[in-house]
Amino acid sequence: MSSPRVAGPHELEETRRRLDGRHPRAAIRWALHRFAPERTAVVTSLQADGMAVVDMALRVDRNVRIVTIDTGRLPEETHAYLDQIRAHYGRGIEVLLPDAAAVGRHVSEHGVNAFYGSVERRLDCCHLRNVEPLERLLAGLDCWLTGLRRGHSARRGSTPIVEIDAAHGGIVKVNPVADWDEPDVRAHLAAAGVPLHPLYERGYPSIGCAPCTRPVAAGDDPRSGRWWWERGVEKECGIHATPALPPERRTA
Ligand code: SF4
Secondary structure (H helix, E strand, O other): OOOOOOOOHHHHHHHHHHHOOOOHHHHHHHHHHHOOHHHEEEEOOOOHHHHHHHHHHHHHOOOOEEEEEOOOOOOHHHHHHHHHHHHHHOOOOEEEOOOHHHHHHHHHHHOOOHHHOOHHHHHHHHHHHHHHHHHHHHOOOOEEEOOOOHHHOOOOOOOOOEEEEHHHOOEEEEOOOOOOOHHHHHHHHHHHOOOOOHHHHHOOOOOOOHHHEOOOOOOOOHHHHEOOOOOOOOOOOOOOOOOOOOHHHOOO
16 A cells, blocks of 8 residues: 555654654655655755755656755856766756745845845745745645754754644655754765855855855854844744744834
8 A cells, every 4th residue: 555645643652753863864765765756846945954865865766856046146156066066976966046026026025135125025025036936846745755854043953854844735754964063065066076155165054045044153153143133033034944933123
């Protein structure tokens, strides 16, 4: 009998128990064998953590779907790296684009760099350019795999290896490297010979859109270079969590 498309809480609980403490490969193998290939994807922003998942997933299934989002504001280095990764693996990577008409309306009304003006405008931009394309993808999936790690931030500190993604229709979200730390990720990529995004060596520990990301000083919070002008707002774009607004901005 084939497995049901959607995993229930009981199956998830049992799976999580089996996978906790195991090598990330175990979670990746489970996901890629449990769900239909066309309804399963690794979604990555091409940062090191996601690339470790990509690399391990390709060793399980050479044809696994790998998806990234081009927000239209990515640094040139990310485009160059995307080509480098295509050449490295000798295969394509799906690139999602934002809805051009919706972005056009936003830019026409608020300006091309409206995100510097307020947290609300920044979240609008992140929604249009990041969240909406992802939601379009996830609406056709039963399972997605990410490079989330607990060490990224306090908010991500309890990230499970496997979870039900209630915000995206109850599909399964697998975070194989959740309990790895950065040296684990770097060691995997080095051993596998996977090239790193070129901005790491220029002081960017976390890499997003060009106008919203800058290098940080050694020892600073790795995510402090993201939306660096904002104060009291979580460093999230809305893909993995909706940032809580500071109290003075809450309307209800
Ligand atoms: Fe827009 Fe900046 Fe968010 Fe990119 S990171 S989607 S440019 S607000």
